[in-house]
Amino acid sequence: MNSKQVVLITGSSTGFGRLFTDTLARKGHTVFATMRDPGGRNAKNASEIRALAEKDSLPIHVLELDVTDDASVERAVDAVVAKAGRIDVAINNAGYYLSGLEEAVTTEQAQRLMDTNFLGPVRVNRAVLPHMRGQRSGVLMHISSAAGRIIAPSMGFYCASKFALEALAEAYSYELAAQGIESVIVEPGQYETPVFGNTVKAADEARTSTYGAVKELPAKINAALSSTAGNAQDVADVVLRIIETPAGEKQLRYFVSPQDFGLNEINALCKQVQTGALEAFGLTEDTKFRKGKAVGSV
Numbered sequence: 001m002n003s004k005q006v007v008l009i010t011g012s013s014t015g016f017g018r019l020f021t022d023t024l025a026r027k028g029h030t031v032f033a034t035m036r037d038p039g040g041r042n043a044k045n046a047s048e049i050r051a052l053a054e055k056d057s058l059p060i061h062v063l064e065l066d067v068t069d070d071a072s073v074e075r076a077v078d079a080v081v082a083k084a085g086r087i088d089v090a091i092n093n094a095g096y097y098l099s100g101l102e103e104a105v106t107t108e109q110a111q112r113l114m115d116t117n118f119l120g121p122v123r124v125n126r127a128v129l130p131h132m133r134g135q136r137s138g139v140l141m142h143i144s145s146a147a148g149r150i151i152a153p154s155m156g157f158y159c160a161s162k163f164a165l166e167a168l169a170e171a172y173s174y175e176l177a178a179q180g181i182e183s184v185i186v187e188p189g190q191y192e193t194p195v196f197g198n199t200v201k202a203a204d205e206a207r208t209s210t211y212g213a214v215k216e217l218p219a220k221i222n223a224a225l226s227s228t229a230g231n232a233q234d235v236a237d238v239v240l241r242i243i244e245t246p247a248g249e250k251q252l253r254y255f256v257s258p259q260d261f262g263l264n265e266i267n268a269l270c271k272q273v274q275t276g277a278l279e280a281f282g283l284t285e286d287t288k289f290r291k292g293k294a295v296g297s298v
C-alpha cells in the first residue's frame, strides 16, 4: 500500500470528522470529506473546508454522503474510486448522541439512532469492501465511544448503538483478516465537539415526569461529560497514528480519553477471552491477518 492513502470520512461537516479531514490531509493523505447536503444545510461548512484546501493546497475533496441512504453512500464511494482509483480507509464517524430515560425514548427515535450510528457503517462498509477486496488491502475504521464498552443511565440507546457497532466491527476484523483488510475501533471518551449541542432528547416527557429525582440523571450526566471534555485533536492524532501503522500491525481497539474509565482493562480481558474462544472453535488460523497481493501483481 502506498504510504499516502485515500481516505473517505463520514460526518465531516463538524467535530471529529472535520478535524480528521484537516489532520490527515496535512500529512499528505487524500481525503474525501463527506457530509449531508453540502449544497444546503452544510453549505457553509463545505465552503470553509474547500477554501482551506485551496489556501493550503491540501488534497481534500468534499462529497455528499448521507449514511442513512444506500444510494447516497454508493454514489459517494463510486465517486471516490472514479477520482482516486482506489479507497484505502473508510472512517465511519457520522453519528449522534441520544440522551434521556430509556422508557421515554420512542421507538421511532430508537430506529433513527440505529439507522445512523449502526446501519450507517453497515452501508458504508458494504459499499467500500468490494473495492478493498479487489485491492487486497484496506482499513474499516469505526468511531465508537467509551459508551461502546461501559453503560450509564440515560445513555442506554446511545450505548446500544455503539455496542452494536463494536460487535459488527470485531466480527468484520475476523472475517476480513485473511484478505489483508483490517477493521479497527476507536473508543473516544468525552471530547469538545458540537456533539453535546446536537444531542437528541428522549421525546416522551410524560414518561420522564413520572421518575421523580431520577429524571435529573440525563442533565447530571451531560453536565459531567461536557465539563470534563478533552481536546478533540487528541482523537485526530490517534486516528492519524492508526492510519500510518503498517498493515497487519494495528490493534482492534484504541481507547482515547481525558478520563480513565478502565476500558483498557476491559479490552485486554476481552481480547484474552476472544482469543480463547476462537481457538476453542478452531478458527485461529482462519482469522489471522494475511497481507494480500494487489490484483494484477505477481
Ligand SMILES: NC(=O)c1ccc[n+]([C@@H]2O[C@H](COP(=O)([O-])OP(=O)(O)OC[C@H]3O[C@@H](n4cnc5c(N)ncnc54)[C@H](OP(=O)(O)O)[C@@H]3O)[C@@H](O)[C@H]2O)c1
Pocket (backbone or CB within 6 Å): 010, 011, 012, 013, 014, 015, 016, 017, 035, 036, 042, 065, 066, 067, 068, 093, 094, 095, 096, 097, 116, 143, 144, 145, 146, 187, 188, 189, 190, 191, 192, 193, 194, 195, 196, 198
Ligand atoms: N465528542 C465526543 O465526546 C464523542 C465521544 C465518543 C464518540 N463520539 C462519536 O464521534 C462521532 C462524531 O461526533 P462529534 O463528536 O464529532 O459530533 P458532531 O460535531 O455533532 O459530528 C457528528 C457528525 O455526524 C454527522 N451526521 C449525523 N447524521 C448523519 C447522516 N445521516 N449522514 C451523514 N452524516 C451525519 C453530522 O452531520 P450534520 O452536520 O449533517 O448534522 C456531523 O458531521 C459520532 O459518531 C459520535 O458518536 C463523540
